[in-house]
Amino acid sequence: MAEVVGGAVATSGKFPWVVRLSMGCGGALTAPRVVLTAGHCVGRTGPTTGIKVIAGAVDLKSRGAIVAHSVTVFRAPGFRDETRGDDWALVQLDRVLDLPTLPLVEGTVEEGEFVVMGWGQTREGSMRQERKLHYATVPSVPDDTCAAEYKKAGVKLVASDSICAGKSGVDTCQGDSGGPMVGRNATGEWVQVGIVSWGLGCARDGYPGVYSQISTFRDDIREATRRLG
Ligand code: ARG
Numbered sequence: 745m746a747e748v749v750g751g752a753v754a755t756s757g758k759f760p761w762v763v764r765l766s767m768g769c770g771g772a773l774t775a776p777r778v779v780l781t782a783g784h785c786v787g788r789t790g791p792t793t794g795i796k797v798i799a800g801a802v803d804l805k806s807r808g809a810i811v812a813h814s815v816t817v818f819r820a821p822g823f824r825d826e827t828r829g830d831d832w833a834l835v836q837l838d839r840v841l842d843l844p845t846l847p848l849v850e851g852t853v854e855e856g857e858f859v860v861m862g863w864g865q866t867r868e869g870s871m872r873q874e875r876k877l878h879y880a881t882v883p884s885v886p887d888d889t890c891a892a893e894y895k896k897a898g899v900k901l902v903a904s905d906s907i908c909a910g911k912s913g914v915d916t917c918q919g920d921s922g923g924p925m926v927g928r929n930a931t932g933e934w935v936q937v938g939i940v941s942w943g944l945g946c947a948r949d950g951y952p953g954v955y956s957q958i959s960t961f962r963d964d965i966r967e968a969t970r971r972l973g
Contacts, residue, residue, distance in 0.1 A: 748862055749947040750914030751880030754802050759861055759877065759934070761846040762924060764804055765835070766796035768873065770862040770923025772936060773799070774848070775973035776840040777812075780965060781922030782939050782956065783823035783831045792817040795835055800843050802877045804863065812837040818968050820961070826921075826942040829905035831956045832965060833922075836972040846924060848966065849935040852959045854907050855884045858927050858937055860953070864919025868946035873919045882909040882925075885952040893950050905960050907938045910952035917946035925955045 761773040769785035779797060786792065795814035798804050815836045822830035861879035865872060890908030891901040901908070909925065910916075916923070925938030938955030945951060958965070 748860060748864065748878035748880045748915075748920060749867055749917050751878040754861065754877040754879050756802050758802075759879065760800065760844045762861055762877065763797050763799040764863050765922060768919050769921045770864075770940065771797070771835065772846045772924040773841065773843060774834070774965065774969045775845055776843070777837040778969050778972045779835040779837065780924075780936070780939065781833055781835060782826065782941055783819050783833045784826040784941070785922040786817045786819055786833045786835065789817060789819045791815070792835070797835070797837060799841050804875055810841055810843070812839055812841060814838070816972065818972060820964070827899055827902070829902035831905070831941045832939055832961055834965070834968050834972055846926070846934060846936050848958050848962050849927065849937045850929070853927065853937050854887070854957065854959070856927055857881055857883050858909055858925045860909070860916050860920070860923070860925045860940065862916055862920030862923040862940060864921070865917040865946065868917060868948070880914050882914055882953070883911060884909045890952055890954070894944070897944050897951070899944070901954065905957055906941070907955045907957045908952040909938070909955060910943070910947065912949040913947050915943060915947035915953045916940045
């Protein structure tokens with residue numbers, strides 16, 4: 745299990761819509777000047793100029809990397825903290841990026857094998873963020889199984905807002921928050937199914953990663969994207 749935990753380094757252009765945010769989170773372009781990330785990665789809704797966004801590159805230090813900055817943040821109105829649901833937010837950029845956007849999944853999707861990615865730690869306890877984007881394939885874990893495991897740790901899973909995914913040795917980790925979890929639609933295109941939200945440690949046996957469930961928030965994300973786009 746080498747290296748996201750248990751993954752591999754992405755090749756250039758494989759995930760063209762994924763971005764890195766300067767507070768140490770990931771995100772994905774839902775529109776040419778709008779990034780979808782986790783609610784816990786940002787502050788409250790309103791004008792926000794301090795977030796730097798690196799896009800269009802696997803290697804954060806590559807010459808081809810595109811840099812933009814935040815103008816406004818819209819955080820899910822119900823957001824309180826990462827484990828209590830509604831963990832999504834949009835960041836409006838100061839310019840339009842000439843990059844592909846990532847569509848939100850249609851219908852209700854909760855089960856399957858998904859791909860997760862980020863520049864976060866490659867193991868629990870490592871203090872290091874990665875220079876290159878890592879990704880891994882993770883199986884979903886049913887909500888009731890996941891809820892039962894986290895109950896043992898004293899955390900209540902908000903099942904309607906969450907998809908659990910991961911297995912021992914393969915997971916997202918600190919610094920991956922806000923990044924996309926993706927699957928393929930019927931025509932083979934990547935669609936966003938989840939947002940990296942939280943977990944107990946990383947890649948631990950019995951404790952999968954928890955992702956915000958896009959299908960639950962799709963209409964709200966779409967409407968807010970339209971307003972910021
Ligand atoms: N909350 C973390 C962050 O801010 C993401 C943790 C994901 N953890 C996991 N075991 N899947 O980066």
